[in-house]
Amino acid sequence: MAEKRKRDREATRARLLEVARLRFARDGYDAASVRDIAHDADVDATLIFRYFGSKKRLFDEATAPGQVPDDLLDGPPEELVARMLRSVVYQDWSTHGGEHPLVAMLKSAGHQDTRQRIRQEVCDTYVDALEELAEGPDRQLRAELLSAWLVGIGILRSVVATPALAEAEAADLAPHVATVATGLLGRPMSGSA
Amino acid sequence: MAEKRKRDREATRARLLEVARLRFARDGYDAASVRDIAHDADVDATLIFRYFGSKKRLFDEATAPGQVPDDLLDGPPEELVARMLRSVVYQDWSTHGGEHPLVAMLKSAGHQDTRQRIRQEVCDTYVDALEELAEGPDRQLRAELLSAWLVGIGILRSVVATPALAEAEAADLAPHVATVATGLLGRPMSGSA
DNA sequence: TCTTCAAGTCATCGAACGCTGACTTGACGG
DNA sequence: CCGTCAAGTCAGCGTTCGATGACTTGAAGA
Numbered sequence: 290m291a292e293k294r295k296r297d298r299e300a301t302r303a304r305l306l307e308v309a310r311l312r313f314a315r316d317g318y319d320a321a322s323v324r325d326i327a328h329d330a331d332v333d334a335t336l337i338f339r340y341f342g343s344k345k346r347l348f349d350e351a352t353a354p355g356q357v358p359d360d361l362l363d364g365p366p367e368e369l370v371a372r373m374l375r376s377v378v379y380q381d382w383s384t385h386g387g388e389h390p391l392v393a394m395l396k397s398a399g400h401q402d403t404r405q406r407i408r409q410e411v412c413d414t415y416v417d418a419l420e421e422l423a424e425g426p427d428r429q430l431r432a433e434l435l436s437a438w439l440v441g442i443g444i445l446r447s448v449v450a451t452p453a454l455a456e457a458e459a460a461d462l463a464p465h466v467a468t469v470a471t472g473l474l475g476r477p478m479s480g481s482a
Numbered sequence: 483m484a485e486k487r488k489r490d491r492e493a494t495r496a497r498l499l500e501v502a503r504l505r506f507a508r509d510g511y512d513a514a515s516v517r518d519i520a521h522d523a524d525v526d527a528t529l530i531f532r533y534f535g536s537k538k539r540l541f542d543e544a545t546a547p548g549q550v551p552d553d554l555l556d557g558p559p560e561e562l563v564a565r566m567l568r569s570v571v572y573q574d575w576s577t578h579g580g581e582h583p584l585v586a587m588l589k590s591a592g593h594q595d596t597r598q599r600i601r602q603e604v605c606d607t608y609v610d611a612l613e614e615l616a617e618g619p620d621r622q623l624r625a626e627l628l629s630a631w632l633v634g635i636g637i638l639r640s641v642v643a644t645p646a647l648a649e650a651e652a653a654d655l656a657p658h659v660a661t662v663a664t665g666l667l668g669r670p671m672s673g674s675a
Numbered sequence: 676t677c678t679t680c681a682a683g684t685c686a687t688c689g690a691a692c693g694c695t696g697a698c699t700t701g702a703c704g705g
Numbered sequence: 706c707c708g709t710c711a712a713g714t715c716a717g718c719g720t721t722c723g724a725t726g727a728c729t730t731g732a733a734g735a
Contacts, residue, residue: 296701296712319512320592322692333714338694395588398641399513408642416644427654430646433638434631434658437647441634445626448591449601451609453623454630461620465627465666472661489682489731516723526684531724 294331302340304330309351317396318348318403354410361414364482366422370435370470371463371482373415377443379459391443411436424475435473487524495533497523500577502544507586508579511541511593545587547603554607557675559615563628563663564656564675566608570636572652585636604629617668624666631662 294300308329312321323344327334341347361372377391397403419432442462446454460481467480487493501522505514516537520527534540554565570582578586584603590596612625635655639647653674660673 298712301712317592323694324692334693335695335715336713339713344693392591395637395641396510396592398589399509404642408644411638411642411644427646427658430650430654431658433644433647434635434655434662436644437634437638438627438631438662439634440637441630441632442627444588444633444637445604445630448588449597449604449633451601451604451626451629453620454626457623461623462627465620465624468665469627469631469662472665473658491682494682515721517721527723528685528725529683532683537723 298340301330301332301336305332305337305340305347306351309347313348313352313397314390314393317393318400320396323347352406354406354413362418365479367477367479368482369418369422370439370474370478371466371480373419373439374442374462374466375459375482377439378446391440392448395444395448411440415439419474422474422476422478431473431475435470438469491533494523494525494529498525498530498533498540499544502540503577504579506541506544506590507575507577507581507583510589511596512590516540541590545583545590545599547599555611558672560670560672561675562611562615563632563667563671564659564673566612566632567635567655567659568652568675570632571639571655581640582636584633585640588633588637604633608632612667615667615669615671624668628663628666 305326309321309326312326312329315321316325323337324334326347327337337344337347341350361369361376364372394407398407415436416429416432419435420428423431442454445451446457463480465480467478470478470480498519502514502519505519505522508514509518516530517527519540520530530537530540534543554562554569557565570584573582574580575582575586584600587596587600591600608629609622609625612628613621616624635647638644639650656673658673660671663671663673
């Protein structure tokens with residue numbers, strides 16, 4: 290029952306980062322307390338300050354970009370939107386406590402620098418890639434409009450839990466994804482990946 | 483300088499509701515403290531509990547639906563989506579910190595019953611109206627997908643502040659609104675209202 | 676003018692927060 | 706076997722949170 294762990298700074302640090310990522314994603318920055326995180330990692334809360342200096346720096350390190358799978362860019366371009374939708378909506382976010390990171394994003398959006406980091410990541414990960422695919426004028430705007438759709442679908446599905454979207458499978462969305470993506474990007478896009 | 487107010491229960495209650503709406507919209511439920519709200523209304527924080535019983539009940543009353551103008555349903559049906567977009571993105575919601583009440587409320591989406599109220603309002607105000615316009619199968623799903631787009635645009639514009647969307651005028655969005663709405667609803671839609 | 680009652684205030688509670696400095700414990704080298 | 710030093714713990718500070726009950730104040734009616 291009371292299995293004790295070896296004293297291992299790096300392992301403990303990594304464990305803290307892991308459970309912190311989970312807590313921040315599920316509850317947002319403010320609602321996730323250092324005591325909760327420490328309890329999840331089964332350590333004393335003060336270790337967080339010993340290892341990271343402050344809650345904010347733990348947050349910064351735990352939510353640093355790069356952990357997001359970048360296989361988005363692999364595969365045929367015409368399936369990019371479908372892959373993005375899978376990533377935003379249908380990926381198994383069990384490493385994030387089953388709750389969608391979008392919730393955490395909204396809950397943590399009160400802090401100005403967090404908003405900036407969200408903007409950075411949205412632009413770098415989604416808008417830029419879509420912009421390259423778009424043709425004609427207004428490419429950036431149309432890329433953002435498509436990103437907005439993906440974000441909106443994610444929120445309506447997993448936060449608001451609108452009835453039809455909540456039950457829809459990826460295949461149900463495919464034809465509509467094809468329609469909208471094709472219309473917005475000005476080139477033929479597939480709805481399934 | 484020190485202008486004192488008359489003792490007026492109803493006026494004070496109304497003032498509390500007004501500043502509470504603003505605070506909750508701007509900061510979300512948790513981050514908006516009763517002391518802040520009371521300070522904005524220039525009253526003692528205790529009055530909030532005297533008049534509303536608890537912070538939660540103040541929130542419920544302050545964010546109760548019904549204030550949303552229902553001129554959405556007036557006007558030509560083919561301009562419905564454009565009117566909705568104006569309402570979500572370009573209307574002056576100064577009573578809600580400049581953001582659409584739905585976007586404002588999503589900041590408080592950590593609490594389960596708040597989510598349910600958001601769902602109710604999204605369905606009643608947007609999905610149902612759009613569903614009536616849609617043609618063919620999957621009408622509800624396509625109505626929700628269009629609602630998701632509107633919500634996503636509101637969030638990317640005013641919370642994430644994505645560059646192109648943040649600066650776009652309603653006219654810039656019009657052609658794309660027409661494209662997407664027409665594609666999703668299966669009938670010709672106009673992009674401007 | 677004086678009573679009365681609601682409008683509004685004050686002092687404070689208990690819990691939770693981030694964070695700190697002093698302490699204890701465990702593993703490894705001599 | 707023991708000294709050392711880092712890993713980990715403990716008690717607690719200062720602040721803020723929502724909430725409560727006793728108090729003061731102002732205006733209207735007799």
